[in-house]
Amino acid sequence: MTVLGYFLMFLAASCAAAATGMVFKPGDWYAALRKPAFTPPGWVFPVVWSYLYVSVAYAAARVAGVEGSQFALVIFALQIALNTLWTPVFFGARRMGFGMAVIVLLWWAVAAMGVAFLRHDLVAGLLVAPYLIWLSLAAALNWRIWRDNRAL
Template sequence: MWAHAFGFSAFPHIGGLLGWLLTRKEVPTWFESLKKPSWRPPNKMFPVVWTTLYTGMGYASYLVWNDLGGFNSKAIIPLGLYGAQLALNWAWTPLFFGAHKLNLALVDVLCLYGLVLGTMYSWYPINKTATVLMVPYLAWLTLASSLTFCIWRDNPKKEKERSD
């Protein structure tokens, strides 16, 4: 049973690590050139926060999977919503840091926020602990959404130009 818990807890880190590997060179160059709000957390805080959040959401998904008896018809909606939000989560970094598409990153994070709310709503009757484990993630997404909006608003010319 511990192997399943470990696997579910580790799974979200795959996309986070891949996104970081693909875009890490953009932080000291392009990202540092952006106008950012004064309340933005320091860069060193992001890996610590995301490691904690990915582990928590992964373990939460394990609790739901376990309570539903695995991947079956009862799991389609709650774990489907979780998978969809995870895909949007993983897409944000390449959109923002890789493609420099601030507008698409903003749309992504707002859709992500809605999917996380939907995930939590679907999980609540199944496992309240799993739902509570998603609360810090939702709180961080509130900050991330606000930060993405402010960066998009304050840097209208910092998106990559389309090459037609």
């Protein structure tokens, strides 16, 4: 398979994860929550996530054709599964604590994916860094929202 073929496959998996955001929208419940001052404006989230999904799909495509990359791709599958889970847990079920557990596992999976990708392809590994940075912000937001709204 070509890099383009792999890219389209990984992008499809990423689009499935992104689709949960269309099904489980933040809505009035989220708007009413107390949020920290470092919460980005709402328009930032789809822009950043679109970039991250495309760049990480490309990173995975670069690694997919490399001999011995199976473990790195298993970690990609794990992180995209956890990524897909977070939105319905946090916004759908409104389980902020469980969402925190999911995002911590996701952060570790993405960190491991970055290391695994780096072992096979420098560019692919570096493309994971913005994802990890964004997840760090997302985890901080999840934690503060959970902490500041426990009575709800």
